[in-house]
Structures are given as C-alpha cells and as structure tokens.
Amino acid sequence: MSELAAVLPGVLEKAGWSVPGGLVPVLAMFICASIVAAAMGLSAAVLVWAERKLAGHFQCRLGPVYVGGKFGWLQSIADGIKLLLKEDIIPADADRPLFRLAPYLVVLGVFLAFIAFPVSEKLMVADLNIGIFFILAVLTLEVFGVILAGWASNNKWALLGAMRAAAQMVSYEIPMGLAILPVVVEAQSLSLKSIVAAQSGGMLRWYVFQPPFFMGVSFLIFFLAGLASLKRAPFDLPEAESELTAGFHTEYSGMRFSFFFMAEYAGMILVSGLAAALYLGGWHGILPGQSGAMWFLLKTAFLVFVMIWLRWTLPRLRIDQVVYVGWKVLTPFVLACVLGQALMAYK
Amino acid sequence: MVAVEKDVRTDELVINMGPQHPSTHGVLRVVLKTDGEMCLDAQPDIGYLHRCAEKIAENLPYGQFVPYTDRMDYVSGMGCNMGYCMAVEQVAGIQVPERGEWLRVIVTELNRIASHLLAFGTYGLDTGAITPFLYGFRERELVLDLLEMLCGARLTYSYIRIGGVDGDVPPEFMDKLKEFLDIFPKKIREYNKLLTYNHIFMKRTVGVGVLPADVAIAYGVTGPCLRGSGVRQDVRRDEPYSVYPKLEFDVPVGTDEHGPIGDAWNRYYIRIRELEESAKILRQCVKMISPGPVLAEKVGRVKPPAGAEAYTRSENARGELGFYIVSDGTMTPARVKVRAPSFSNISVLPAIVRGQMLADVVAIIGSLDIVLGEIDR
Numbered sequence: 001m002s003e004l005a006a007v008l009p010g011v012l013e014k015a016g017w018s019v020p021g022g023l024v025p026v027l028a029m030f031i032c033a034s035i036v037a038a039a040m041g042l043s044a045a046v047l048v049w050a051e052r053k054l055a056g057h058f059q060c061r062l063g064p065v066y067v068g069g070k071f072g073w074l075q076s077i078a079d080g081i082k083l084l085l086k087e088d089i090i091p092a093d094a095d096r097p098l099f100r101l102a103p104y105l106v107v108l109g110v111f112l113a114f115i116a117f118p119v120s121e122k123l124m125v126a127d128l129n130i131g132i133f134f135i136l137a138v139l140t141l142e143v144f145g146v147i148l149a150g151w152a153s154n155n156k157w158a159l160l161g162a163m164r165a166a167a168q169m170v171s172y173e174i175p176m177g178l179a180i181l182p183v184v185v186e187a188q189s190l191s192l193k194s195i196v197a198a199q200s201g202g203m204l205r206w207y208v209f210q211p212p213f214f215m216g217v218s219f220l221i222f223f224l225a226g227l228a229s230l231k232r233a234p235f236d237l238p239e240a241e242s243e244l245t246a247g248f249h250t251e252y253s254g255m256r257f258s259f260f261f262m263a264e265y266a267g268m269i270l271v272s273g274l275a276a277a278l279y280l281g282g283w284h285g286i287l288p289g290q291s292g293a294m295w296f297l298l299k300t301a302f303l304v305f306v307m308i309w310l311r312w313t314l315p316r317l318r319i320d321q322v323v324y325v326g327w328k329v330l331t332p333f334v335l336a337c338v339l340g341q342a343l344m345a346y347k
Numbered sequence: 348m349v350a351v352e353k354d355v356r357t358d359e360l361v362i363n364m365g366p367q368h369p370s371t372h373g374v375l376r377v378v379l380k381t382d383g384e385m386c387l388d389a390q391p392d393i394g395y396l397h398r399c400a401e402k403i404a405e406n407l408p409y410g411q412f413v414p415y416t417d418r419m420d421y422v423s424g425m426g427c428n429m430g431y432c433m434a435v436e437q438v439a440g441i442q443v444p445e446r447g448e449w450l451r452v453i454v455t456e457l458n459r460i461a462s463h464l465l466a467f468g469t470y471g472l473d474t475g476a477i478t479p480f481l482y483g484f485r486e487r488e489l490v491l492d493l494l495e496m497l498c499g500a501r502l503t504y505s506y507i508r509i510g511g512v513d514g515d516v517p518p519e520f521m522d523k524l525k526e527f528l529d530i531f532p533k534k535i536r537e538y539n540k541l542l543t544y545n546h547i548f549m550k551r552t553v554g555v556g557v558l559p560a561d562v563a564i565a566y567g568v569t570g571p572c573l574r575g576s577g578v579r580q581d582v583r584r585d586e587p588y589s590v591y592p593k594l595e596f597d598v599p600v601g602t603d604e605h606g607p608i609g610d611a612w613n614r615y616y617i618r619i620r621e622l623e624e625s626a627k628i629l630r631q632c633v634k635m636i637s638p639g640p641v642l643a644e645k646v647g648r649v650k651p652p653a654g655a656e657a658y659t660r661s662e663n664a665r666g667e668l669g670f671y672i673v674s675d676g677t678m679t680p681a682r683v684k685v686r687a688p689s690f691s692n693i694s695v696l697p698a699i700v701r702g703q704m705l706a707d708v709v710a711i712i713g714s715l716d717i718v719l720g721e722i723d724r
Contacts, residue, residue: 157362243370245368312478
C-alpha cells in the first residue's frame with residue numbers, strides 16, 4: 001500500500017486530476033480495499049466452481065458442464081446471481097440487528113486477514129511487522145459472527161451449530177497459534193515478508209523440510225487446525241448437514257447466506273496461503289533463484305486441492321472426538337514442537 | 348457483599364427432528380430430548396406417509412393390489428411384490444412354475460442389492476461422507492437397468508404377479524446379469540476401502556447404538572439389524588420358500604472383531620456382507636435356471652375359498668416381511684395385514700439412543716435403515 005501511495009500522485013497528475021495531498025493515502029486505501037474485496041470475491045467464485053468440478057470427478061460425475069459453454073466455468077456467476085435475486089428472509093422471532101450483523105462479521109474477519117496476505121514480495125497490501133499475529137487475531141472475528149448467527153436465528157439447530165462452532169474454535173485456535181511459533185522462533189520475526197524471505201534458496205530451505213522436522217509437524221498441525229477453524233470436512237460439525245440441517249446458517253437465505261459461503265471459500269485460500277508462506281517458502285520456487293507470485297499461487301492451489309480432496313473423501317467426526325483431537329493430540333504435539341524449536345534456537 | 352441468588356438452572360432442550368430433516372430417511376419425526384449434545388430420549392413419531400394400504404387391499408381384487416405393495420418398501424419393491432403374491436398363492440392354492448420361482452429369486456436378490464447399496468450410500472451421507480453415496484448409486488444404476496429390462500420400471504416394478512412373474516426375461520438379460528456379477532466383487536472391495544474401514548467412519552460407528560440380542564428379539568427387530576446383534580436369523584434359511592432350499596448361501600452375523608456386537612458398524616457391515624451373499628445366490632441362479640413357463644396358467648380372477656387364511660413370511664432387504672390374508676370367498680380379501688420390518692426396527696430406537704450424542708442419533712437411525720413407506724403403509 002505504501003508503494004501505491006508513493007506512485008499514486010504521479011499517476012493522478014498524468015491523468016489530469018488534482019487531488020489534495022492529504023487525500024492520497026486515503027485514496028490508496030480505498031483502491032487497496034477494493035482490490036482485496038474483488039480478489040476475495042473472485043477467488044471464492046473460482047473456488048466454488050473448482051470444488052464443484054473436482055467433487056464431480058471424485059464422484060464419477062462431470063460436475064457443472066452447461067453454464068458458460070465448456071467446463072461450466074460460469075457456474076458460480078450464475079449461482080451468485082441466483083443468490084442475489086433470492087428473497088432475504090429474516091425469521092419472525094429472530095433478533096433482527098444481530099441476525100443482520102452476523103454475516104458481515106464473518107466476512108470482515110477474512111477480509112481483514114487478506115491485508116497481510118503475502119502473494120509476492122510486491123503484491124501485498126501491507127507488510128505489518130506483526131503480520132501473522134494480526135491475521136490470527138482478525139480471523140477470530142469470524143467465530144463471533146458464527147455464534148451470533150446461531151443465536152440470533154432463534155432456531156435450535158442453529159444454536160447447536162453455534163455452540164459446536166464455539167467449542168471447536170476454542171479448541172483449534174490454540175494449536176493453530178502455537179503451530180506458528182516454531183516458524184517465528186526460526187525466522188525471528190512476525191512479519192510474513194521476513195518469514196518468507198528467510199526461506200529463499202530452493203526447496204530444501206523451506207521450513208517444512210528443515211530437520212529435525214519440528215516445523216514439518218507443526219505444518220501438518222497448522223493445516224489440520226486451519227481446516228477445523230474453517231469448519232471444513234472432516235471438521236464441518238457447525239454446519240453438519242446430516243445432523244443440524246445446515247447448522248448456524250440454517251435460517252439464512254439469499255445474499256446473507258452467500259456471505260457465509262464466500263467467507264468459507266476465501267478462508268480456504270487464506271489458510272492455504274498462510275501455510276504456503278509459513279512453511280512452504282511462499283513465493284520462492286523449487287530451485288534456488290526461482291521466485292514469483294506464480295509459485296505462491298501454485299502452492300496455495302495445491303493446498304486448497306488437498307482440502308477439497310479431504311472433504312469429498314472423509315466422513316465427519318463427532319464433536320467430542322473433534323475436541324479430543326484438538327486438546328489431547330494436536331496441542332501436546334505442537335507444544336513439543338515449540339519446545340524443540342526453542343531449544344534448538346537456544347543452542 | 349451482595350447475596351447472590353442462585354437461580355441459574357438448565358433445562359432439557361426438546362428438539363423436533365423432522366419430518367423435514369435430511370437424515371430421517373423420509374418423513375419420520377423424532378422428538379429429541381437433549382442436554383447440549385447429549386441425547387436423553389428420542390421418540391419416533393410416525394404416520395406422515397400413511398396411505399391406508401391395507402384398507403385399500405380390502406377393496407380391490409387380489410391382483411390389483413400388487414402395485415400398492417411396490418409403494419410400501421419402495422426401495423425393494425420386488426420383495427414386497429413377492430411377499431404379497433406368496434400369501435395370495437397360498438390362500439388360493441396357486442402353484443408357481445419352476446422358472447417363475449427362479450426369476451422371482453433373481454429379481455428379489457437384485458433388488459436386495461439395490462436396496463443395500465442405497466443403505467450403504469445414505470449411511471455414508473449420515474456420517475458426513477458424500478462420495479460413497481455416488482459410488483453406491485453407480486452400481487445401483489446397473490441393477491436398476493437390469494430390472495428395467497424386465498418390466499420397464501426402475502422403482503415400482505409390479506413384475507411379480509400372482510402365479511409367477513409378468514413375463515420371461517429378454518434374451519440379453521442373463522449376459523448383462525453375468526457381466527454385473529463379474530464386476531461387482533471388485534466394487535464391494537472399493538466400498539470397504541472408501542468407507543467401511545475408514546478410520547473416522549469406524550470411530551463414528553463402532554460401539555455406537557449397541558443393540559443387545561435380547562433387546563432386539565424383544566422388540567421384534569429382524570433382518571440385518573437383528574443379525575448385526577449376532578442372531579443368525581434369516582427366513583430364507585429358517586423357513587425356506589420359493590427355490591431357496593436349493594441355494595447355498597451364508598447368513599452373516601455381527602462379530603466383536605472391531606467393537607461390541609450389535610453396534611451401528613455391525614449393522615452396516617452385515618449389509619455389505621449380504622451384498623456378497625446376494626451376488627453368490629445370483630451366480631447359482633444363473634447356472635441353475637432352466638427354461639419353462641413363468642406364470643401359472645389360468646390364474647385369471649383369484650377367488651379363494653371362504654374362510655381361507657394365510658400368513659407368509661419372506662426375507663425382504665430390511666427384515667422379515669409378513670402378509671396375513673383372510674378370504675371371505677369373494678374377489679376381494681376380507682382382511683390384509685402387513686408386518687413391516689421397518690416398523691419393528693424403528694420401535695427399538697428409544698431403547699438404544701439414550702445417552703448417545705446428537706450425531707449418534709443420526710448414525711443410529713441410518714444404521715436401522717428404515718423406509719417410511721413401509722412403516723406407515
């Protein structure tokens with residue numbers, strides 16, 4: 001963003017528009033926010049299509065084929081238009097202000113997190129010096145939205161979904177946060193830019209492949225906990241279709257429903273991208289010297305593919321099992337990783 | 348110090364599950380009493396699909412009731428056709444030709460495969476795995492194509508008639524059937540890899556909803572649910588009808604290999620094993636069937652003697668299907684009563700659901716594999 005703010009006055013002058021100097025950073029902010037919002041919405045749309053297509057092939061079907069000619073690539077646009085045109089229903093006994101607020105909170109959390117999303121050295125809205133901390137912090141906003149949605153709907157299934165979401169988020173935020181620590185200890189920084197920069201020089205320099213694999217294990221834990229915090233299968237209990245009809249968003253329809261939907265898909269990209277940046281060398285290529293946004297997007301796409309793959313293969317865990325795995329399996333393991341990495345750094 | 352009045356108390360949450368709910372397998376309503384995620388009580392409330400089938404039977408000539416039986420257990424209509432026709436044949440003293448009996452066994456076993464494949468797929472859905480459903484449907488499609496060759500229908504067949512079957516099979520049927528039987532074992536292994544032995548799936552089903560053998564018998568549970576509890580009971584073997592005495596097949600029962608006998612996993616796995624057994628039966632049928640007439644001659648209008656009555660048992664996909672018919676000497680039966688296996692099977696739900704988690708309720712209902720068309724009739 002700062003780069004944009006630096007070049008913006010020149011661009012504006014060429015275009016013949018005069019903007020007071022004080023307004024330039026504000027303008028830059030607006031541009032960045034629109035780009036992030038557009039990228040988020042667009043990537044979510046692409047991802048919805050990709051998931052439907054992949055799911056189709058996993059299930060010996062074709063997936064979408066008609067909309068937009070070949071491959072049905074316009075399917076999500078059609079779905080989006082349909083959702084926009086749907087009636088927005090608010091249940092009679094719902095807590096109206098909270099019911100309206102909830103979807104925005106959910107989207108807001110993911111949207112804010114994209115600010116520190118490190119696509120490449122240059123393609124990054126803001127390189128915060130506490131980037132990774134910031135992302136984890138704003139991502140927790142999402143759970144507020146989910147709980148509010150479940151509570152405000154005044155529906156028992158939605159309430160159960162919200163309670164599940166609360167239990168699950170609390171259990172998985174902790175291993176997710178702790179899994180980042182070994183990387184932070186190694187890179188000596190919370191800034192995503194410096195963490196990725198520290199992994200330059202080919203595949204073997206990626207943190208995930210660093211012996212004795214404390215960071216490799218924490219990568220797996222981060223990915224699993226990320227899946228759980230996104231409420232993706234096999235941790236999709238808050239919206240468990242076969243048990244809770246649709247969980248916390250049972251009562252939502254139209255555009256408000258699609259906000260939850262969009263947040264989920266944008267969240268998938270976010271968690272995959274974070275995992276790629278923290279453990280898989282971010283924008284650095286497989287060979288030394290290779291780098292670019294392409295690499296980052298490839299790794300992200302691969303991790304997103306793994307998420308989709310898991311979803312269409314595995315059954316769903318039960319809530320006690322989910323909480324058990326979070327507290328009694330992932331947390332001790334990740335604590336051991338943190339301790340090991342810390343001892344290595346001490347030496 | 349302000350005295351704190353302790354008026355915080357927690358209530359049981361009564362949740363209405365269904366009749367519109369994705370996992371009640373039709374229009375079943377279950378009244379759940381829960382404490383958070385724990386289920387304290389579950390009372391099934393049935394009757395949303397009641398169509399007075401038995402009363403209709405009393406007002407129709409015998410032959411015209413066959414299509415109604417399709418709509419009882421609509422997932423294995425052939426079995427219902429057969430159960431009813433057997434009862435009418437017994438009450439009217441009609442002899443079914445040999446080839447007719449063979450074809451009946453072939454179609455009911457095929458239908459059992461289709462039904463168990465649906466149970467397998469929907470059980471995957473109940474536990475949160477979506478893909479097995481479509482894998483099951485891929486093979487179910489082949490079975491339905493076979494049945495479609497016989498009677499043009501894919502769900503409500505009415506292929507089995509009083510006195511035999513509607514018509515002989517088309518010439519290419521047996522080859523298609525052999526083809527299907529050749530590929531089927533491989534597909535069953537695929538199901539096992541995908542779902543049966545999946546770690547998460549076993550975590551969700553092993554030890555869940557344990558139904559002890561004595562409780563199962565007390566509630567009149569039959570079919571795969573009873574066999575899952577370790578009781579080797581199968582009408583095809585205990586009171587063989589049609590050509591079953593000539594066929595060799597096993598009756599799989601639940602084991603304690605992975606967990607307690609009678610849990611949801613055992614009930615599920617019995618159905619997978621029965622897929623193999625049905626395929627075994629079909630292989631023998633293909634070899635042993637001989638040409639001949641398929642429908643008894645001069646069945647015409649069935650008019651059993653007055654006072655004749657019959658109760659026949661047959662093993663449908665869900666358990667023991669009984670038809671009780673009383674004749675008053677006219678062309679319509681005086682009384683028809685159906686003993687539907689799903690009806691008894693769902694009645695055991697409150698007994699095994701107590702103390703389980705909410706997600707287990709879904710897993711237990713799924714493992715009972717009920718069809719509401721049959722429960723409500």
